[in-house]
Amino acid sequence: MASWKAQCLRLVVVFAACVVAAYGSTDKDVIPPKSHDVQDMNKVKAFEYLKKYGYLSKRPAKDDASGVLPPDKAVKAIKRLQKFAGLAETGEIDSSTLELIERPRCGVKDPELTNGTEGFNLSESRERSRRYVVAGPPYQWTKHDLTYKVVNYPGPPSTITAGEVDADVIQAFKLWSDVTPLTFRSVDDENEADIRLIFGKRSHTEVEGDPPFDGPGGTLAHAFSPNSNWGATDGDAHFDEDETYTHGVYRGVSFLYTVAHEIGHTLGLDHSNVPNSLMWPWGRSYTSNFVLPEDDKAAIQSIYGANPNPPTLPPTPPTPPPAYCITFFSSLVLIRGQIYAFSHDKLWRFDTNGNLLSEQEGELSRTYFPKLPRSVAAGYERWYDGKIYFFKGRNHWVYTFVHGPPPLFKMYDVDPSNLPSEPDYPRLAKELSLPKKVSAALHVGDEGRTYIFKGKMVRIVDEYENNTIEETKTHLAFPGAQWFPTGAFYHDGYAYLIYSHGQGADYFRFKWDQTRKAFAGMPGYPRNFFKDFLHCP
Ligand SMILES: [Ca+2]
Numbered sequence: 054m055a056s057w058k059a060q061c062l063r064l065v066v067v068f069a070a071c072v073v074a075a076y077g078s079t080d081k082d083v084i085p086p087k088s089h090d091v092q093d094m095n096k097v098k099a100f101e102y103l104k105k106y107g108y109l110s111k112r113p114a115k116d117d118a119s120g121v122l123p124p125d126k127a128v129k130a131i132k133r134l135q136k137f138a139g140l141a142e143t144g145e146i147d148s149s150t151l152e153l154i155e156r157p158r159c160g161v162k163d164p165e166l167t168n169g170t171e172g173f174n175l176s177e178s179r180e181r182s183r184r185y186v187v188a189g190p191p192y193q194w195t196k197h198d199l200t201y202k203v204v205n206y207p208g209p210p211s212t213i214t215a216g217e218v219d220a221d222v223i224q225a226f227k228l229w230s231d232v233t234p235l236t237f238r239s240v241d242d243e244n245e246a247d248i249r250l251i252f253g254k255r256s257h258t259e260v261e262g263d264p265p266f267d268g269p270g271g272t273l274a275h276a277f278s279p280n281s282n283w284g285a286t287d288g289d290a291h292f293d294e295d296e297t298y299t300h301g302v303y304r305g306v307s308f309l310y311t312v313a314h315e316i317g318h319t320l321g322l323d324h325s326n327v328p329n330s331l332m333w334p335w336g337r338s339y340t341s342n343f344v345l346p347e348d349d350k351a352a353i354q355s356i357y358g359a360n361p362n363p364p365t366l367p368p369t370p371p372t373p374p375p376a377y378c379i380t381f382f383s384s385l386v387l388i389r390g391q392i393y394a395f396s397h398d399k400l401w402r403f404d405t406n407g408n409l410l411s412e413q414e415g416e417l418s419r420t421y422f423p424k425l426p427r428s429v430a431a432g433y434e435r436w437y438d439g440k441i442y443f444f445k446g447r448n449h450w451v452y453t454f455v456h457g458p459p460p461l462f463k464m465y466d467v468d469p470s471n472l473p474s475e476p477d478y479p480r481l482a483k484e485l486s487l488p489k490k491v492s493a494a495l496h497v498g499d500e501g502r503t504y505i506f507k508g509k510m511v512r513i514v515d516e517y518e519n520n521t522i523e524e525t526k527t528h529l530a531f532p533g534a535q536w537f538p539t540g541a542f543y544h545d546g547y548a549y550l551i552y553s554h555g556q557g558a559d560y561f562r563f564k565w566d567q568t569r570k571a572f573a574g575m576p577g578y579p580r581n582f583f584k585d586f587l588h589c590p
C-alpha cells in the first residue's frame with residue numbers, strides 16, 4: 054500500500070493520477086454492465102463509485118474486460134466500502150449502501166484500511182478500530198506559517214456571497230490553527246499562496262491529471278496533499294461550482310463544512326472512518342456552533358503537534374439557549390449514526406459530537422417517518438437489515454430507509470405479498486412478543502442484541518435467534534443505572550441511558566465488555582445530557 058501510494062502523484066483524489074498511471078489503457082476496458090434493469094443500474098452506479106473512490110484499486114483481471122466485475126471482487130469491494138462507512142457488511146448493494154452511494158461527498162479517494170496504514174491503529178475491539186488516517190511523510194508541510202488565497206468566488210446556483218466565502222474560509226482555517234502551531238495568512242497574489250482555493254465546473258483547471266467535476270451532486274470538492282509533486286497545485290483545494298453552496302442555513306451544501314474538510318486534506322489528512330468526524334468523506338449540512346471533532350484534532354496534532362499558545366476561549370455572547378435545550382424528549386434513537394430526539398410531533402437530529410443537523414426549531418417527525426405518532430416512547434435501528442422499530446403504549450411501528458426525496462423512511466410492509474397496499478401500522482407490540490409501555494430500547498449491532506426497557510426491567514433479545522436471552526432488573530444489566538430510562542442508544546462500544554425530566558436530562562454511560570458479553574458501569578455518572586451531548590448552556 055505505502056509503496057503503491059508513493060509512486061503516485063498525490064492528488065488526494067489520487068484516483069485520476071494513480072489509476073491512469075497504474076492501469077494504463079486497461080482501465081477504460083472495464084466497462085460496467087449496460088442494462089435498463091433497475092438492479093443493474095444500481096450495479097453500474099456502485100461500480101463507478103467503487104472505482105472512483107478507491108475501492109477497486111487493484112489492476113482488474115483480464116476477463117474484467119467482458120464488462121462484468123467478477124462477483125467475488127465486487128462483494129469484497131462493497132464490503133470494504135460498507136466497513137469504512139460503518140454499514141452492515143452484507144457485500145450487497147442494499148438500500149443503505151445505495152443511499153450512501155447517492156450522498157454528496159468529497160471527491161478524495163478513501164484510504165485502504167489495512168494494518169499497515171499510517172496512523173491507523175487496530176486495537177482489540179472492532180469498534181475501537183475507527184480512527185483518523187494521515188497521508189504520512191512526505192505529504193505534510195515543512196513550515197508552520199502558511200499562506201492562502203481565495204482565487205475566485207462561486208456564481209449560481211450558489212447563494213453564498215464573496216464576503217460569506219471569506220468569512221467561512223477564515224473560520225475553517227481557525228478550526229485547524231486553534232489546535233496546532235500552524236498559522237494561515239491571506240495573500241493577494243495567488244502565486245505566493247501555499248494553499249489556493251479555486252471554484253470551477255467540470256474540467257476546471259489546466260493542470261494535467263486534475264479530474265473534472267461531475268455536475269450537481271456527487272463530488273463536492275477535492276484537494277491535493279502537500280509536497281506531492283503537483284508543483285504549485287500542491288496543497289490546493291478545488292470546489293465544484295455546480296453545487297449550491299450556502300452560508301449559515303440548513304439548505305444546500307454548507308461551504309464552511311466543505312472548506313474545513315478540504316483544508317484537512319491540504320494539510321496532509323486522509324479520510325477518517327469515524328462517523329461525523331470532519332474528515333468523514335460524506336458531506337453534511339450546516340451546523341450551528343461547529344466544533345472540531347476530537348478525531349480530527351488528534352489527526353492534525355499527530356502531524357504538527359499541539360498549539361503552544363492555545364487561544365483563550367472568547368467570552369460567549371449571552372444568547373438565549375436554543376429551543377431544544379429546554380425540550381422534554383420522549384425518546385432518543387440512534388439511526389444511521391445520528392441521534393434522533395423526539396418531542397411531541399417534532400424531532401431534532403444531532404451527530405454524535407452534538408452538532409445539530411436539523412432546523413433549530415425542530416422538524417415535524419412525519420416529514421421523516423410518515424404516520425409516526427406524537428411523543429414516540431422508544432425506538433431502535435436493527436443493524437443487519439436496517440429496520441427501525443418504534444414503540445408507544447401498546448403499539449409498534451416499523452420503518453425502512455428509502456433513498457430519494459423525503460420522507461426518508463417508509464413504513465415497512467410485513468407481508469411483501471401485500472404490495473402495493475399500504476403497510477398496516479400501528480400493530481401491537483404483543484405481535485413481537487414485547488410488552489406494552491416500553492420506555493426505551495437500544496441495539497448492540499455487532500452482537501445482534503436488543504435491550505428493551507420497561508419500568509424496572511430490561512429484556513435482552515437475541516435478534517438473530519429471535520429469542521429472549523434474559524429478562525432482568527435494569528440496574529443488574531446496567532450497573533448503577535436508575536429505573537425507567539426515557540431514551541437509550543448504543544454507539545462505538547458504549548451504551549447511553551438517558552433520563553429526561555422537566556429540567557433537562559441526565560445520562561449514564563456503560564462500556565460493552567466483549568468477554569463477558571455484558572455492560573460495565575462507569576464512574577462519574579449521571580451527567581447532564583444537554584450539556585455534554587448538545588452543548589447546551
Ligand atoms: Ca499550492
Ligand SMILES: [Ca+2]
Pocket residue numbers: 266267268269270271272273293295296
Ligand atoms: Ca458535483
Ligand SMILES: [Zn+2]
Pocket residue numbers: 159160161314315318324332334
Ligand atoms: Zn475529503
Ligand SMILES: [Zn+2]
Pocket residue numbers: 257258263264275291
Ligand atoms: Zn481539481
